[in-house]
Amino acid sequence: MRIITLVLGLLLMLPIAFAATLKADIELSTNDLVTEKIALDFYSENSFDVFTFTTLSEPISIVYDGDYTITRDEDEYTIEFIKDILPGENEISFILLFDDLVVRQGKTRVFHTGFPASIADDAAISVTLPEGFIMTDAAPKKTHVPMEINTDGRQITIHWSFAESDIPLIVLFYKGPSGLGIYLMIGILMILLIVVIVYLVLRKRTHRIITDTLSGDEMKIVGKIREGIDIQKKIAQELGFSKSKISKVIRKLEEKGLLEKETHFKTNRLKLKKIK
Incomplete structure (x- = not known):
């Protein structure tokens, strides 16, 4: 579960208005890694210099356009994002x-995540399954029903929308492609x-059998045709053969x-029938 708060920097004792x-x-990835791209638009009446994000799970990587620190306090991990927050509209991602x-x-x-109800007036959360994965019908009855489910034919994306009074809690059951399908593809x-x-193998063998039956002069003509020279008169000139x-x-x-x-005009155009 995520717990997000605004922490006042130098003006710690002033009241906070937060929406x-x-x-x-x-x-979600096939190797069970979870990437959460989080964006918050908020209004504040005061100035701050730190945005604090608290999570029960330790992130293995953080991407943020600025400095941050992460500390552990018992079973929680607190990330402090350094950010100039001014009175009025602000955003952070x-x-x-x-x-x-x-x-x-x-x-x-089973994927699980959540945010406290106090985090925002409105919350829009989407989860994209790994390619080829599908949802199962084993979800607990108390979890929120998705507002919308989309797919591009390769991946499924599930969307939830939460109001201020809701607790944005998501538990999602899903599974990968059928093992039978994988075995069929391998087969x-x-x-x-x-x-x-x-x-x-057969092509090579056929080629060897055919070429073994050709005379030297026949092989020379076949060779010229395979080189792209297919006019009878031109082949005769290059090989020094008489017309007869x-x-x-x-x-x-x-x-x-x-x-x-x-x-072909006063001569012939030659084409091999079996030897390519």
Whole structure:
């Protein structure tokens, strides 16, 4: 549970007028780390130089645009954020990272957090589950019902809204993707891997069998076509073949079912049928 107060610096004995609106965006991770992004808009009648945030859990990391100190008092941790607070409207925001707010109960995980009713006149809290996780129906009956639940198809975000008289207490039960789904995905990937390996092996074997049946001149023509030279006249010029010789070799490749040709002006364009 969080306990937030304003601590007066040099003007400690003056009365305090405090009204605030709290916004907390909470993100849960697959490794049970909890990131709490907290923002407070508040009105004050006096000047302060410290904003104090008290929590029952020790944050493992704090992100704040300024200096702060953290101390432990019995079972509480007090964070003092150095901030110039002036009479009128003020705001403060910071990020806390926790590693002890999620408890695992078998396949179900339980997240709990809360804020005292005196923290703000209004509180808007949202919790985003890890990607692929869903809520369960095991939540205690006394917890607050979410105002809204959204999803982008990958992650679910739950929203709560609290009035001044409410105690912003959240207990959320959720679970990860089904183990069957994971095993099915692994199985599909294994099958695809086997298919690819078999294809590559057969392709290499087929290529070896075909090329073993070719003569030297046939291999030269195939090599030129694979280099991108597919005009019969051009191949003959580069290989030094006569017109009759290249026609004879091409005819043998056609008979073996490895080559096809199409008329291209006064010569032919050649295309391999089986060897890629």
